[in-house]
Amino acid sequence: MLASLKEWPVKMVTNTAEEQEWNARLLDTRMMLSSIKKHAHSSDSAVACQFEGQPVGLALISVSGELEAHEDLDHSKGVVVxxxxxxxxxxxxxxxxxxxxVNTSNESGxxxxxxxxxxxxxxxxxYLALGFVEEGGLKMTLTPSAEHNQDRWTQQDGQWRLKKYASKPLLAT
Structure with a gap:
């Protein structure tokens, strides 16, 4: 269960760059889980990823544009994470x-x-490595069909795939 991350030890005394990076990622994860817990009811859908039956990733997405935290994003231009x-x-x-x-966005027209x-x-x-572009401030947009993404994204059997994952099964939701 994702809540078990709360029990993970955080070493605030750091001796190496690797420990500092780990601590930063762990604190970012804790912050994001806290936000998800507060706002999960506002999203349209969830996408989860598991490894050996354990959750390792979660995304809450909106197509309708009802989440107040993202008033600055135009939902007619794409699914909002x-x-x-x-x-x-x-x-x-x-x-x-x-x-x-990306495939949920595609299915939504x-x-x-x-x-x-x-x-x-x-x-x-x-995000930049996945093909997102900065739109100003913290806003980023991904268009898989954009010319700059031809080396990153491809379509297989009507589904958008990252080329580096194309040989792997599509994530099941």
Whole structure:
């Protein structure tokens, strides 16, 4: 259960850059889980990722535009990621969640477009690597069909796929 992250030890005394990075990721995860707990009822849908039966990632998304926290995002231009959190000890989970969200956007007639307001500066590089572009402030938008994303995204059997995950099964929700 995601709430068990609360029990994880946080070492505030850091000796290495690796420990500092781990602590920052853990604190970001705790902050995001707290926000999700407060606002989960406001989102239209949830996308989750599990590994060996344990949750390692969760995203809350909105298509309708009713979440007050994202009044600055235009829901007619893409599905909005209200919250996205991954286990701090994983890699690739965020990309798998974004891939599923892109397909939800596509199924909603929004051509796979996804928007978000980046909360953590540590996530910025990951979003840019997935093909998001900065729109000003913390707002970022992903359009998988954009020319700059031709080397990142492809369509297989009507589904948008990250090329680096194309040989893996699509995340089941």
């Amino acid at each position: 209200d919250y996205l959190v991954t286990h701090p000890g994983t890699t690739g989970v965020g990309g798998a969640l974004i891939e599923q969200i 929004l051509e796979g477009r996804v928007q978000l307001s980046q909360v953590s500066t540590s996530g910025k590089a990951a």
